[in-house]
Structures are given as C-alpha cells and as structure tokens.
Amino acid sequence: MPPNPRALxxxxxxxxxxxxxAGRLVRAHLPAQPPALIIxxxxxxxxxxxAALSVHPHALxxxxxxxxxxxxxxxxxxxxxxxxxxxxxxxxxxxxxxxKGAEQALERIGKLNEGDELLVLVSGGGSAxxxxxxxxxxxxxxxxxxxxxxxxxxxxxxxxxxxxxSRIKGGRLAQAALERGAHLTALxxxxxxxxxxSAIASxxxxxxxxxxxxxxxxxxxxxxxHEAARAHLQRGVSGELDDTPKTLxxxxxxxxxxxxxxxxxxASYLESQGVRAVILGDTFGGEAKExxxxxxxxxxxxxxxxxxxxxxxxxxxGGEATVTLRGKGMGGRNHEFALALLLHLGQLSGQRGVxxxxxxxxxxxxxxxAAGAFLTPDSSARAQQLNLNGREALxxxxxxxxxxxxxxxxxxxxxxxxxxxxxxxxxx
Numbered sequence: 390m391p392p393n394p395r396a397l398x399x400x401x402x403x404x405x406x407x408x409x410x411a412g413r414l415v416r417a418h419l420p421a422q423p424p425a426l427i428i429x430x431x432x433x434x435x436x437x438x439x440a441a442l443s444v445h446p447h448a449l450x451x452x453x454x455x456x457x458x459x460x461x462x463x464x465x466x467x468x469x470x471x472x473x474x475x476x477x478x479x480x481x482x483x484x485x486x487x488x489k490g491a492e493q494a495l496e497r498i499g500k501l502n503e504g505d506e507l508l509v510l511v512s513g514g515g516s517a518x519x520x521x522x523x524x525x526x527x528x529x530x531x532x533x534x535x536x537x538x539x540x541x542x543x544x545x546x547x548x549x550x551x552x553x554x555s556r557i558k559g560g561r562l563a564q565a566a567l568e569r570g571a572h573l574t575a576l577x578x579x580x581x582x583x584x585x586x587s588a589i590a591s592x593x594x595x596x597x598x599x600x601x602x603x604x605x606x607x608x609x610x611x612x613x614x615h616e617a618a619r620a621h622l623q624r625g626v627s628g629e630l631d632d633t634p635k636t637l638x639x640x641x642x643x644x645x646x647x648x649x650x651x652x653x654x655x656a657s658y659l660e661s662q663g664v665r666a667v668i669l670g671d672t673f674g675g676e677a678k679e680x681x682x683x684x685x686x687x688x689x690x691x692x693x694x695x696x697x698x699x700x701x702x703x704x705x706x707g708g709e710a711t712v713t714l715r716g717k718g719m720g721g722r723n724h725e726f727a728l729a730l731l732l733h734l735g736q737l738s739g740q741r742g743v744x745x746x747x748x749x750x751x752x753x754x755x756x757x758x759a760a761g762a763f764l765t766p767d768s769s770a771r772a773q774q775l776n777l778n779g780r781e782a783l784x785x786x787x788x789x790x791x792x793x794x795x796x797x798x799x800x801x802x803x804x805x806x807x808x809x810x811x812x813x814x815x816x817x
Contacts (some may be wrong), residue, residue, distance in 0.1 A: 548592070579809070688734060716787060
C-alpha cells in the first residue's frame with residue numbers, strides 16, 4: 390500500500406470522474422446532422438450540453454441542471470456558444486422550476502417541423518429536474534416523491550409510479566416529438582443498475598414496459614397513501630387514460646456512459662499507481678446496511694483466507710444502495726454504507742489494515758453536502774474518543790453527522806457527473 394492511502398482514494402475518485410467525463414462521452418457519440426433543438430436535463434446536463442454546442446454552436450437549446458451548478462464554467466460556455474435557456478431546478482424532489490423546464494421543452498417541441506432533428510441529452514436526476522405532473526398537482530407529486538424515497542423503493546419501482554403521473558416520462562417526450570414528424574436522438578448517461586434506458590431519468594425517450602397497474606402495486610407494496618395519485622392511477626387501470634407508449638419509431642436512444650466505465654477507470658488509475666485492483670461488480674443493490682455486511686465478509690475472507698483474492702488489494706464496487714428512512718439524521722446511501730461497513734468490520738475482524746471510500750459520482754450524497762465518507766484503520770478509536778456512537782447514528786440515519794464529526798467526509802460539491810456510486814476498499 391502507498392504511504393498515504395486516503396490521498397490515493399481521493400485521487401482515484403477524481404481520476405475516475407475525469408476519465409469518464411460527460412463532455413468526453415458526448416463528443417464521441419454526437420450525430421452528424423445539426424439539431425434544430427437540443428434539450429438537456431439531469432445532473433450532468435451542463436457538460437453534456439457544452440460538448441454538443443462545441444460541435445453545433447448555433448443550435449437552439451434548453452437545459453435543466455440541478456441547483457448548485459450556477460457558477461460552473463459550463464454555464465458560461467453554454468451562454469457564450471448557443472442560443473437558449475438555462476433553468477436550474479431542485480433534486481431529488483421536483484419544484485416549480487422543474488415544471489417550468491418541462492413545460493418549456495414541450496412548447497419548443499411543439500414548434501418543430503417535419504424532418505427536424507431533436508437531440509436529447511439525459512443524465513441521472515432528470516426525473517426530478519424535468520417534471521410535468523399529470524393527474525396530480527406539483528405539491529402532491531412532491532409529497533409522493535418524498536414518501537417513495539423514504540420507503541426504500543428501488544429506482545425501477547419509483548420510476549413506475551413517476552412515469553404514470555407525468556406527461557413527459559415513460560416515452561411521452563419522444564411521443565410529442567414524433568407527433569411533429571421530428572427525428573430524435575437521445576444520448577444517455579446511466580446512473581441505474583443494469584443501464585436500462587427506460588429507468589434512466591424515467592425513460593422519457595424510450596418505450597415503457599410498466600403499466601398503471603404496476604404503479605398502483607408499488608404504492609400498495611410500500612403502504613404509500615396518496616388519494617389523488619391513487620385516483621389518477623385507478624383511472625388508468627380502468628382504461629380511461631392512455632398508457633405510456635410501448636413502441637416508438639424514428640427514435641435512436643443510446644447509453645453512452647455507465648457505472649462500469651467509472652469502475653474500470655478507477656481500477657486503471659489504481660493499477661497505474663502500483664496497486665492491484667479487483668472489480669467486484671457494478672450491480673450491487675439493496676439496503677446499504679446489507680450491502681455493507683456483504684462487503685465486510687469479503688474483506689474478512691481476503692484478510693484471513695486470501696479468497697477470492699489475496700491482500701494487498703483494492704476492492705472496487707458500484708451499483709446503488711437504498712436506504713429506508715426511519716430516523717431524522719443527515720446522510721445518504723454512501724455515508725450509511727460506510728458506517729455500516731465500519732460496524733460490520735468491527736464485528737468480524739476489526740479494521741486493521743482497511744481503508745475505504747464510498748462516494749457518489751454526482752458529488753452529493755442524500756441530505757449530506759458531501760459526496761461520501763472515508764474509513765481508516767483508526768475510525769472506531771477516534772469515534773470513541775469523541776463519544777460518537779456509530780450504532781445510534783445508524784439507527785437515526787445520521788451517518789453524515791458521524792463522519793463529519795470525524796473529519797472523514799469527501800467534499801467536492803456537485804460534480805456535473807452522474808454514473809452512480811464508487812466504492813473502493815484498500816485491504817493491506
């Protein structure tokens with residue numbers, strides 16, 4: 390292991406993000422035909438738009454990025470290069486600006502002519518940033534979103550509901566363009582396990598396999614009670630409303646970036662620094678606590694039995710955990726994973742020789758201002774000195790406060806990136 394493992398973890402995170410930058414990926418896949426309109430939304434929308442405008446500088450554009458990126462260099466680049474509008478909105482719960490962005494997009498699509506090229510740039514977070522409520526009000530959709538996020542529902546379940554209370558999700562954005570006779574190219578950065586285009590930002594440009602009945606089932610499964618949403622979905626089940634499109638022609642949708650690319654970039658950087666790296670996988674999901682238990686068991690196996698690999702080694706994993714909120718603390722899935730990993734390592738074999746980082750590529754983890762959190766071999770000892778109780782923090786979903794008190798958070802600010810999560814465990 391290098392003399393400063395924490396510095397190596399930080400450098401690996403930044404190197405992986407740089408190697409898989411949104412602009413670089415977009416430039417490699419842009420269509421040759423100049424678009425009549427570019428619509429970009431999601432956490433990586435600004436660098437994606439900037440890359441498109443660098444090739445097609447005269448295109449009309451509309452971009453809906455998240456709050457916190459107002460001072461991004463890409464904002465000025467977009468303003469200098471093209472003719473269009475930037476509307477900052479809120480994530481993960483939509484706000485009035487989310488609705489304004491979606492309404493503006495539908496209005497501009499409605500002015501396209503037959504044969505026009507529409508370029509849509511989509512990244513994770515787009516479900517909240519690009520919102521056109523259907524059958525319910527914005528305030529009702531906000532509460533519905535909060536309850537689903539707190540329930541522990543996974544991204545596919547969450548999106549099944551979102552698509553059926555929206556006029557743009559579940560392929561409806563593409564449907565609006567096709568009604569004008571336009572051609573549509575959509576370039577997607579995936580932040581979901583399996584890279585299913587219908588799950589990325591709730592699939593606005595691809596056919597939707599889910600139904601009104603599926604959406605109702607999700608609400609029932611998690612005990613989410615919303616009269617307005619249920620009444621709207623029931624109208625769809627009874628056939629009073631048209632379901633989301635199941636086929637779409639003249640639409641080219643391509644996933645150009647994924648969590649696997651991020652993990653590969655992290656592994657390459659570690660190998661360049663003389664550290665052997667093994668990717669465990671990019672499809673880890675489920676509760677953060679359970680995911681941490683599985684990773685702790687792998688660490689113990691590596692340390693004590695040299696299986697599936699021998700130490701020293703860097704174990705890398707991706708995917709996305711879920712968190713069922715039962716407390717009122719601060720944090721996110723990466724902080725909760727890191728704290729649960731700390732506790733599980735203490736139970737199994739201690740923290741000896743283990744350094745780790747769990748962080749979101751978007752630079753923000755849940756309700757915490759940090760991207761994620763570090764573990765060091767002395768994390769437990771330092772926590773005891775500060776009278777920090779890890780189990781109580783985990784119960785109260787307060788992992789962000791725990792690691793902030795230790796000074797063990799990764800602070801980056803919104804990165805303009807979103808290829809899901811990156812977890813690196815250095816095992817000496």
